[in-house]
Amino acid sequence: MRFTTTFLVALRALRRNTMRSMLTALGIIIGIGAVITTVSMGNGAKARIEAQVAALGRNIITVYPGNFTSGGMRGGYGSASTLTAEDADAIAAEVADIEGVSPEVDTRSQVLANGLNWNTRIYGESADYPYIKSWRIAAGSMFGEQDVKSLAKVAVVGKTVVDQLFPNEDPVGQTLRIRNLPFRIVGVLDVKGFSSYGSDQDDVVIIPYTSHMRRVSRTTSVGKILIEGSSPEKLEVVKERITDLLTQRHKGREPDFTVRTQEEIAAAATETSKTMTLLLGGIALVSLVVGGIGVMNIMLVSVTERTREIGIRLAIGAHGRDVLLQFLIEAILLSVLGGVLGILLGIGASEFASAYFGLPTLVSPASVILAVAVSTVIGIFFGFYPARKAAELDPIEALRYE
Amino acid sequence: MAPVVQIQNIHKVYDSGEVPVHAVRGVSLDIQKGEFVALMGASGSGKSTLMNLLGCLDRPTKGVYKLDGIDVAQLDKNELADLRNQKLGFVFQGFNLLARTTALENVELPMLYGRHRRVSGSAIRERAMHCLDMVGLTDRADHFPNQLSGGQQQRVAIARGLVNEPQVLLADEPTGNLDSRTSIEVMGVFQQLNDLGITIVMVTHELDIARYCKRNLILRDGVVVRDEPTEFRLNAAEERLKMGEAEVAAKLTAAPFA
Structure with a gap:
């Protein structure tokens, strides 16, 4: 049949x-x-x-410091102070196909303005930060590279900080005191809302990392380095170049840093x-x-x-x-x-x-x-x-x- | 000419129960082309077993069966199926037509399984229509079995049995489910086909049905006890005429009381 x-x-x-x-x-x-x-x-x-995740930044590579070990006790990622601002400068100067670098230092601190005070996160960043994070400035402008070089006392603030310290007032041009130092507000960040982990991303003050390290946190190392690659295709290559460069710079020490791309973070998410x-x-x-x-x-x-x-x-x-x-x-x-x-x-x-x-x-x-x-x-x-x-x-x- | 069916000392023993049942005990039989044989016997006489053996549905325990010169014992299951398809036509007591399938499609069925024959659909259709014509049912080709009378259903079954031009048409109690008038109608079809030279072997337990055949075989306890030509052979056409006359007569006599 x-x-x-x-x-x-x-x-x-x-x-x-x-x-x-x-x-x-x-x-x-x-x-x-x-x-x-x-x-x-x-x-x-x-x-x-x-x-x-893409909205957080398209092609971000993040370098974290290594883990800190003391007498057999091992800290987690980022617990050591092995990354420096010079590492970030070297990356910016020597690695091709990158569009921006920002070393990041952060600390929590009480800030005062207008007779009000508020506890918030103070980030030290480079002038590339809003570009890397795809974060627009809603009013005023971002501080420039000159401000970073000159350790200027300028700040860009998030919406939550504005609401808490400058209700019904234009904050641009006003002064904010961090650890008793006056910072002039040059810009306000666009509203970003809550992150996928539930923290308020608008509750921030951003100042030049140089000012942060020298004047606020008094530290010589950075918390992490953010790098924006030029294209998603080149991300892996750039990651390798950064790894090579830092390996060379950190010669004689145990591998004391981790390089991750946004894709890996997205994969986790x-x-x-x-x-x-x-x-x-x-x-x-x-x-x-x-x-x-x-x-x-x-x-x-x-x-x-x-x-x-x-x-x-x-x-x-x-x-x-x-x-x-x-x-x-x-x-x-x-x-x-x-x-x-x-x-x-x-x-x-x-x-x-x-x-x-x-x-x-x-x-x-x-x-x-x-x-x-x-x-x-x-x-x-x-x-x-x-x-x-x-x-x-x-x-x-x-x-x-x- | 060699006989179409050649059986030599055939035996069939069923081993399934506790005691082996010897259903057929040494039957020898030759059937020539063009014969019309009635196989008779009481229940348990072995006639159904013999019919299954003749139909290649079952294989003998002992003995030789040659159908159209082919030794059945040498064939495997699929070859037996092909042999049934090519050399035999089956007509069953319960008609066994496929339900919800038209008369024409039922007749076509054996040709669907035929190997390397009549591949085109139109050729199959034409041949099936021809066979329906032989049993006088061309106008019922598109009817479903449940739309046909018992006699018509059996005629469709006969057409299905004829469609592959078999050597032998095997009929197992073909009138068992029919009333006497329809039985005569069906026997008339068989007689017509036999007149065309088709060999027919039929199992029946009704003596008057056997009288339409040419040769009567009687089985008892698995052996053939009588094998002789039919005496006083009946002709279906004449019998129907007689029956019609009798009915008319009955009506005439009944008239005054009506």
């Missing part, structure tokens, strides 16, 4: 029991639909997180949503298996119910293989039909979720292809046993079956 004929015979058999075929396929429809929906929701969440997707996808997969067992169940019922038909086919010359193929194709057709409808359902549900609940969704072609593949495999896997049972029937017994 030719394959096309077998295919037609199987199709005809399914059409004879439209209602039952639909109900059987329903298990697969729901399973595949659930898989598509959860995966697309996971993808959407991932894309949103990636967008958020997307890990959570990936785990959720996996979990939900796993549950959806279980429902798919249940759907597959439904197909097997119905195919077994179908084989029993059609024992006589099988007997007739075998008696008039069908090989066991023909019968096997017929029932296998029926099972696969059911599963694939369920798969296709499930994909439509999944896409529909994803659209619905984004339209009515504002959940970001992204139907990926890969998940659609996977769904079709999985439903076919389910058809073959769960259809094989009933089909083989049909093929191995004895024609005499089958014809006598009531």
Whole structure:
């Protein structure tokens, strides 16, 4: 028997029991639909997180100091004071394909202005900082390189600090006292909101790192160095160059720094949503298996119910293989039909979720292809046993079956 | 000419139960081309077993069965299936048509399994229509079995049995589920086909049905106890005429009371 004929015979058999075929396929429809929906929701969440991370700065490389070890007690990353402002200068001077460098020092301190006071974070940065962080200045301007060189007492403040110290007042041009030193406010940062870790990113005061190191924190080392690469493609190369340069500069010491790219940080951030997707996808997969067992169940019922038909086919010359193929194709057709409808359902549900609940969704072609593949495999896997049972029937017994 | 069916000292023993059942104990039989044989016997006489053996659905425990010169014992399961497909036509007591499948598609069924034959769909359709024509059902080609009477269903089954031009048409109690009038109708179809030279072997337990055949075989306890040409052979066309006359007569006599 030719394959096309077998295919037609199987199709005809399914059409004879439209209602039952639909109900059987329903298990697969729901399973595949659930898989598509959860995966697309996971993808959407991932894309949103990636967008958020990209908004923090596109091509940022961060150098952290090494860990501090004293008498066998080991501190964590960044606990040692091994990075210096000179390291940052060297990177800016010697490494190609970078657009900006900012050594960062930070401390918490009470700040006073206007007869009010507020405890906030004081960052020491270079003039490149807003550019590296893609952070716009809302009013006034960023301090310049000259201010950094001259250890100028100038500051740029975040929105929260403005709200606390200068309610209903324009802060630009006003004076802010940090550890009793007057700093002139030259700019106000744009509102950035809360970070993904829940801290208020607008609760900051930024001053030149030179001023910070000499006048405020009185330190000789920097907390970390932020570097903006020129393009995402060159990020790895730039990272290597920085590593080489710092290895050379820090010769004779144990590796006392770590270089990380934004991508690695983004990867860590997307890990959570990936785990959720996996979990939900796993549950959806279980429902798919249940759907597959439904197909097997119905195919077994179908084989029993059609024992006589099988007997007739075998008696008039069908090989066991023909019968096997017929029932296998029926099972696969059911599963694939369920798969296709499930994909439509999944896409529909994803659209619905984004339209009515504002959940970001992204139907990926890969998940659609996977769904079709999985439903076919389910058809073959769960259809094989009933089909083989049909093929191995004895024609005499089958014809006598009531 | 060599006989179409050649059976020499055939035995069949069923081993499945505690005691082996010796269903057929040494039957020898030759059936020539163009014969019309009735196989009779009480239940348990072994006639169904013999029919299964003749139909290549089962293999003999002992003995030789040659169908159209081919020794069945040498064939494997698939070769037997092909042999059934090419050399035999089956007609069953319960018609055994596929439900929710048109008469024409039912007739086409054996051709779907035929190897290397009639590959084009139109050729298959044409041949199936021709066979429906032989049993006088061309106008019912698109009907489903549940839309046909018992006699019509059995005629569709006969057309299905003929479609691959078999050497032998095997019929297992073909009139068992039919009333007497329809039985005669079906026997008429068999007689017409036999007149065209088709060999028919039929199992029946009804003596008057056997009288439409040309040769009667009686089985008892797994052996052939009688094998002779039919005495007073009936002709289906004449019998139907007689039946019609009898009905008219019955109506005439009944008229005054109506």
